[in-house]
Amino acid sequence: MGDAPIFTTRRSPSAELMGSEFVSFDEETKTATVRYTPPPSFASPRGAVQGGLIGGFLDEVMGTALLAATDGKLLPLNLDCNMSFLRMVPLETITATGRVIKLGRRVAFLEGELHDKDGNLLARATSTAMPTAVPGAGQ
């Protein structure tokens, strides 16, 4: 049928909210690249994305990486996530990369990064997650 892989098309309400646009997945390095455009409702009084909500993009791209690395079969159920905020995340399109560091049977280790349009690193995250079947898979 030539259906596009699930990780290129999956649009949950949360992915929709964050203006997610799939860019690419590199098999060799297990790295997914996705662009996001933060909605105005993510703005803090500083005029940038509220720190915690930056986790939304990082989680989403780490999830995309695991989904792509498992041919659309598994999504991470995050247990612990550690985020560092290096610069303000502006309310404009940003590029995110997510990578599967190790996929075990019970635990997956993931990492994510956000860059602005000039290539500056804005934020990074590492996550410990449980790989679980994609909800609604097989539909």
Next chain:
Amino acid sequence: MSFDPTANAHAELMGAQYVSFDEDTQTLTMNFCAPEVFITPRGSVQGGLVAGFLDEAMGWAYTKSTDGSHSPLMIEVTFSLLKPVPQGPLVAKGRVVKAGRRVIYLEAELFLEDGTMLARSTSTAIPTENPGLGK
């Protein structure tokens, strides 16, 4: 002092409502309402976005502890997701663990209304003048 957590776009999105602040324990309680747009195909709030609630509770705890003069600029946030966070009402407690001159340590917990703990976080931040003042 002005103390209106709903005055910001992101706080409105999360349905943020101030409840109380306890001086003795430096603990702030606030309510949220997780919106439908935060939901993933699992039917619960996307894990990363849970940090939005935790950040808000930690941030307001510090802001309130300074009588509104300062806000934390988060440098690092670590959070654990204990249970799926459903759409709808939530309660958060944010606490100032230590407020130094250059570094602040904060923590927060997120609950269902019945007291079931859903998530917890710690943060390292630096104090800055409140960007929301003077509006």
